[in-house]
Amino acid sequence: MKKHRLVIAALLGVxxxxxxxxxxxxxxxKKSASGSINIVGVWTGDEEKSFNAVLDGxxxxxxxxxxSYKSTGDxxxxxxxxxVAGGKPPDLASVSQPGxxxxxxxxxxxxxxxxxxxxxxxxxxxxxAKIGVVKGHVYGLLIKGAxxxxxxxxxxxxxxxxxxxxTTFPALQKxxxxxxxxxxxxxxxxxxxxxxxxxxxxxxxxxxxGPAKYDALSKHTMKWTDASVVKALQTMGTLLQTSNIAGGxxxxxxxxxxxxxxxxFTKSPKAAMVVEGDFVPGVVASKNALKAVSGYNVFPFPAIxxxxxxxxxxxxxxxxxxxxxAIRALVKYLATGKAQTIWAKRGGYTAPAKTVPAxxxxxxxxxxxxxxxxxxxxxxxxLSDLQPASFGGTVGQGEFKLFQxxxxxxxxxxxxxxxxxxxxxxxxxxxx
Amino acid sequence: xxxPVVAAPPSGDPGFLRRNLVAIGFLAPAAILLGxxxxxxxxxxFIRSFFGKDxxxxxxxxxxxxxxDNYKALFTTDILVTAIKNSAIWILVAxxxxxAFGLVFAVLTERxxxxxxxxxxxxxxxxxxxxxxxxxxxxxxxxxxNQGAVNAAIGAVKSWxxxxxxxxxxxxxTPALTGSPQSGYVLQKPIAAGKTALLGLTxxxxxxxxxxxxxxxxxxxxxxxxxxxxWRDFKPGGGVVGKPEQGELGxxxxxxxxxxxxxxxxxxxxTGDDGSFTFDGxxxxxxxxxxxxxxxxxxxxGISWLGSQLITPAVIIAYIWVWAGFAMVVIGAGLAAISxxxxxxxxxxxxxxxxxxxxxxxxxxxxxxxxxxxxxxxNVLKVFDIVISIAPGSTQSDAAVIAVQMWRQSFxxxxxxxxxxxxxxxxxxxxxxxxxxxIRRFRREV
Numbered sequence: 058m059k060k061h062r063l064v065i066a067a068l069l070g071v072x073x074x075x076x077x078x079x080x081x082x083x084x085x086x087k088k089s090a091s092g093s094i095n096i097v098g099v100w101t102g103d104e105e106k107s108f109n110a111v112l113d114g115x116x117x118x119x120x121x122x123x124x125s126y127k128s129t130g131d132x133x134x135x136x137x138x139x140x141v142a143g144g145k146p147p148d149l150a151s152v153s154q155p156g157x158x159x160x161x162x163x164x165x166x167x168x169x170x171x172x173x174x175x176x177x178x179x180x181x182x183x184x185x186a187k188i189g190v191v192k193g194h195v196y197g198l199l200i201k202g203a204x205x206x207x208x209x210x211x212x213x214x215x216x217x218x219x220x221x222x223x224t225t226f227p228a229l230q231k232x233x234x235x236x237x238x239x240x241x242x243x244x245x246x247x248x249x250x251x252x253x254x255x256x257x258x259x260x261x262x263x264x265x266x267g268p269a270k271y272d273a274l275s276k277h278t279m280k281w282t283d284a285s286v287v288k289a290l291q292t293m294g295t296l297l298q299t300s301n302i303a304g305g306x307x308x309x310x311x312x313x314x315x316x317x318x319x320x321x322f323t324k325s326p327k328a329a330m331v332v333e334g335d336f337v338p339g340v341v342a343s344k345n346a347l348k349a350v351s352g353y354n355v356f357p358f359p360a361i362x363x364x365x366x367x368x369x370x371x372x373x374x375x376x377x378x379x380x381x382x383a384i385r386a387l388v389k390y391l392a393t394g395k396a397q398t399i400w401a402k403r404g405g406y407t408a409p410a411k412t413v414p415a416x417x418x419x420x421x422x423x424x425x426x427x428x429x430x431x432x433x434x435x436x437x438x439x440l441s442d443l444q445p446a447s448f449g450g451t452v453g454q455g456e457f458k459l460f461q462x463x464x465x466x467x468x469x470x471x472x473x474x475x476x477x478x479x480x481x482x483x484x485x486x487x488x489x
Numbered sequence: 490x491x492x493p494v495v496a497a498p499p500s501g502d503p504g505f506l507r508r509n510l511v512a513i514g515f516l517a518p519a520a521i522l523l524g525x526x527x528x529x530x531x532x533x534x535f536i537r538s539f540f541g542k543d544x545x546x547x548x549x550x551x552x553x554x555x556x557x558d559n560y561k562a563l564f565t566t567d568i569l570v571t572a573i574k575n576s577a578i579w580i581l582v583a584x585x586x587x588x589a590f591g592l593v594f595a596v597l598t599e600r601x602x603x604x605x606x607x608x609x610x611x612x613x614x615x616x617x618x619x620x621x622x623x624x625x626x627x628x629x630x631x632x633x634x635n636q637g638a639v640n641a642a643i644g645a646v647k648s649w650x651x652x653x654x655x656x657x658x659x660x661x662x663t664p665a666l667t668g669s670p671q672s673g674y675v676l677q678k679p680i681a682a683g684k685t686a687l688l689g690l691t692x693x694x695x696x697x698x699x700x701x702x703x704x705x706x707x708x709x710x711x712x713x714x715x716x717x718x719x720w721r722d723f724k725p726g727g728g729v730v731g732k733p734e735q736g737e738l739g740x741x742x743x744x745x746x747x748x749x750x751x752x753x754x755x756x757x758x759x760t761g762d763d764g765s766f767t768f769d770g771x772x773x774x775x776x777x778x779x780x781x782x783x784x785x786x787x788x789x790x791g792i793s794w795l796g797s798q799l800i801t802p803a804v805i806i807a808y809i810w811v812w813a814g815f816a817m818v819v820i821g822a823g824l825a826a827i828s829x830x831x832x833x834x835x836x837x838x839x840x841x842x843x844x845x846x847x848x849x850x851x852x853x854x855x856x857x858x859x860x861x862x863x864x865x866x867x868n869v870l871k872v873f874d875i876v877i878s879i880a881p882g883s884t885q886s887d888a889a890v891i892a893v894q895m896w897r898q899s900f901x902x903x904x905x906x907x908x909x910x911x912x913x914x915x916x917x918x919x920x921x922x923x924x925x926x927x928i929r930r931f932r933r934e935v
Binding site for chain 2: 142216217218219220234235237238239240241248249250251300304307308310311313325446447450451452453454457458461487
């Protein structure tokens with residue numbers, strides 16, 4: 058008897074509690090949202106300050122919501138993995154690895170952001186709005202974009218050789234030949250960092266094989282031994298001739314990315330061009346002897362065929378571990394051009410939203426590189442970032458190593474394609 | 490202290506717990522710490538090594554059981570096999586080399602006047618963390634002699650023996666000039682007296698053009714002579730290849746030679762300010778004018794220490810540099826403990842210094858040498874940071890050892906804790922024999 062009564066009392070208690078919480082959570086939803094939101098993310102230093110400035114815009118409009126951002130820097134994936142395993146994830150998190158969105162979605166840790174679809178479609182180019190979509194639902198939202206389809210060059214090297222920034226791939230190849238004849242190798246390659254090589258490949262592949270094949274390759278529904286991959290590798294090989302690279306291919310293999318940039322961004326350049334993303338000038342910011350536009354400049358990765366305004370890029374995605382009206386309001390706010398303009402004006406930022414005007418960016422170079430993302434006709438996320446980490450993201454193995462092998466022997470396109478396929482197959486099998 | 494004599498408790502004695510409460514109380518913190526920090530993780534790692542990448546972590550791993558697949562992968566994946574091979578090289582070379590260097594330094598510092606200073610210098614690298622050591626050696630090993638200290642030193646000697654040419658980067662602008670930078674370039678088609686030769690060169694940076702260079706002129710034919718010009722066949726935009734044009738500069742001071750049909754050099758000359766040259770009094774027959782190889786002698790390009798071939802030896806050298814000082818100090822202490830009388834006796838008996846070293850010093854030092862050797866052996870098995878910090882990304886997999894791959898497969902990107910655990914277990918098995926050896930030695934010493 059005594060036991061029964063206890064059970065009933067407990068049940069009553071639970072029901073009461075549920076009713077109270079339901080009431081409590083239902084009521085504010087009708088009025089303006091309140092509560093507190095905690096965000097962890099990769100942005101540190103100036104980026105953290107800028108993001109807080111963006112949040113200030115939200116705080117002002119929603120005084121009832123307390124928003125706090127904590128930077129976890131490069132440790133974000135580890136921090137999130139432990140927090141999720143421990144059952145205490147943050148409300149929102151920003152990460153630079155798109156694979157994490159998939160991982161956490163698979164584990165059922167994420168809440169979908171479908172409520173932001175309207176805002177997304179109004180503000181984002183369709184290709185970028187699609188990025189965080191998993192199985193038809195939005196789980197990741199690109200907040201900070203990156204343009205990796207840029208080529209940086211030393212203006213005086215170009216002047217000495219009498220070449221102009223090329224807009225087509227054949228023009229780029231011709232300019233490279235002329236630069237070589239002028240006595241300055243055309244390219245500086247940071248081959249010690251495998252990702253600089255995969256980025257070059259992805260830029261060529263996206264333009265030569267088209268976005269459909271790019272998608273197939275990124276999901277490994279098409280094999281790396283496909284003729285289009287071999288063709289793109291061969292095209293890449295024509296650029297990577299040892300005589301037209303600073304230090305030759307063996308020197309390039311020991312050149313890390315920062316050195317590959319400083320080879321070009323100097324008054325006595327060792328090479329005329331470096332092919333990498335919009336973050337290039339930041340690498341040499343403190344010791345850059347050249348002035349923007351007059352000393353160094355940038356042009357979009359040249360079109361292959363009819364592929365102007367194609368952009369290969371990356372960026373940081375926002376994902377939500379909880380779903381409250383306050384979180385919904387913040388996520389929607391962050392996806393607007395208005396919010397992103399705040400960050401764009403502060404510099405060091407590429408807005409994924411097309412509603413951010415080019416005039417918002419502080420200088421001419423950023424206007425070129427950043428506004429290209431918003432007006433991209435085709436935008437694709439960095440392909441190696443979409444692969445299982447053991448294939449696309451680990452130093453000394455998988456894509457990074459095989460592309461370094463390719464740099465060593467650029468004639469061996471077929472052999473490398475075969476090895477890429479077997480490494481990819483292995484990684485996909487292990488990752489399932 | 491005498492151990493207290495305690496009668497063995499009869500089983501089931503309720504007083505047992507109470508009587509030993511103090512002992513348990515004192516043991517508990519250490520036992521709990523050991524259990525939480527060492528015993529449980531070890532067991533977990535062992536169990537985890539039989540699960541795949543996607544197993545759920547928990548008190549025990551769940552799901553994605555793969556049996557011995559991880560161990561199979563360990564011995565079939567290229568980069569992991571390379572790591573095992575590299576570890577073998579390390580075990581064979583590094584401990585022996587460190588001990589040998591330490592012994593030599595210890596014996597020698599006893600003899601020289603500035604022994605203390607020398608010891609301090611050799612020991613100094615021990616004060617630097619291995620990671621920082623790696624960064625230092627990485628910079629010293631850089632291939633470009635303008636940056637890497639090691640190659641700069643080799644390059645200084647090399648350029649003294651065989652200096653670099655004035656136009657080391659140049660190459661012919663048209664296929665009409667054949668040859669190689671090593672043999673020099675000659676005109677492919679022989680020409681007779683009264684003809685002219687156009688020797689165009691390209692890929693010359695503007696800064697390499699000699700300062701007195703003047704506008705190139707098309708050479709004029711001359712009776713009984715072969716005339717020609719060597720010039721930088723390039724102007725902004727490229728210009729027309731193979732044709733001296735307005736805006737292109739002659740190359741002064743270039744050594745040109747005239748080769749007859751039998752391949753003998755019959756005349757040589759040096760170009761003028763506008764790059765022109767003349768071979769006068771050329772007889773009948775046809776000749777090939779060309780540019781001497783000395784013009785193209787390449788400067789020392791540097792040895793690829795950080796390339797895939799030399800990376801492991803390069804890292805081992807840096808490692809020896811660090812640890813030789815430690816070995817020297819330990820062996821030096823052992824040396825000081827050897828009784829001088831034995832050495833004196835050997836010398837009095839007519840032994841040479843080498844015999845004293847070989848037959849007396851080394852055998853008496855044997856216990857110390859084995860301590861150093863075994864310490865280094867264990868140290869080498871877990872070597873990690875110095876490899877990561879010296880090898881550039883492109884040769885990380887060529888330089889990797891077992892411990893590096895253990896980290897890389899589990900935390901360094903792959904996030905496959907199953908495979909990482911398997912590597913850890915393998916490494917553990919390798920350390921066990923050395924540990925047993927060490928324990929036996931401890932027992933003997935006690």
